[in-house]
Amino acid sequence: MPNDSRATELPVINLHAATYECTFGRGCDGICCREGRPLIYAEEIAKLHANLSRFLPLLRPRARAVVEKRGFVSGRRRLGQPLLRIADGWCVFFNSGCVLHRVGAEEGDKFRYKPAVCSLFPVQQNEHDQWYVRQHGFENEKWDLFCLDPNNSAVSAAESLRDELALAMRFDDEARAAQANAGDVGSAE
Ligand code: SF4
DSSP: OOOGGGGGGSOBTTTTTOBOOOOBTTTBOOTHHHHOOOBOOHHHHHHHHHHHHHHGGGSOHHHHHHHHHHOSEEEEEETTEEEEOEETTEETTBSSSBHHHHHHHHTTOTTSSSOHHHHHTTEEEOTTSOEEEOOTTSTTOOOOOGGGOGGGOOSBHHHHTHHHHHHHHHHHHHHHHHHHHHHHHHHHO
16 A cells, blocks of 8 residues: 555645546546556556456456456557457446456555556656646646546545555656666666
8 A cells, every 4th residue: 555644745746736536436437447448567467467367257247258258458559558458338347446446455455456557547647757637728638537627626636646646656766766776787787
């Protein structure tokens, strides 16, 4: 589980103004999982494969059939990475909520199995590696999701996204450590 206390240390370029409130189960059916097609990294694919037998019984019957026949990774790519497959218009791992989220939460870490882009949403990095909260009218946001319209919530993103910001902080730390290690290896050569 991310360490929430460090979330506010992450530089997020629009955090002072961003508002956000997830209303899944309170009016929203989880539409980001219908339209999302998240990209997924090789290590995340490996983790899902290793635990797939636990997820399969929890999937929608159609989604389970698709995954068993064709796998959960589609042939499409974004930013060079493969995307999760959809079935009947929804992510194969969606079943009245994210199955990966549910299984992870039962084990004490809701982010354990979810792809990073899903876990971080709506926090992400721009092309300059700056963190920001996705909002209509900012960084050329094109996704017309209700929750990305800052006019639809007065809740500060700094509060509502503490877990996501803490996770972003962790990813930042890991990236810095990897860079430092690469530098050590390079200087030792
Ligand atoms: S992996 Fe989970 S959170 Fe991500 S799109 Fe699929 S169902 Fe939604």
